Amino acid sequence: MNRKTTNEVPIWEKSNLTLEEAAAYFNIGQNKLRELTNDENCDFVIWVGTKRLIKRLKLEEYLAKAYSI
Numbered sequence: 001m002n003r004k005t006t007n008e009v010p011i012w013e014k015s016n017l018t019l020e021e022a023a024a025y026f027n028i029g030q031n032k033l034r035e036l037t038n039d040e041n042c043d044f045v046i047w048v049g050t051k052r053l054i055k056r057l058k059l060e061e062y063l064a065k066a067y068s069i
Helices: 019-026 030-037 056-065
Strands: 016-018 045-048 051-055
Touching (some): 019 030, 019 051, 030 051, 051 056
Antiparallel strands (some): 016 051, 045 051
């Protein structure tokens, strides 16, 4: 039997999302996410070199409190 297994974690279970994943998950444009995460005081971004990862739970909290972005 030739059986392939994939180790992909569903997006809703990931703790950190790429910019593309976060845009799809939250239905927010990538440019708006870039704008939000460029702020030095942004607490829902992790920088890995020049790559930014979005802390999913922190962004959910931020959006729950926000009136507009």
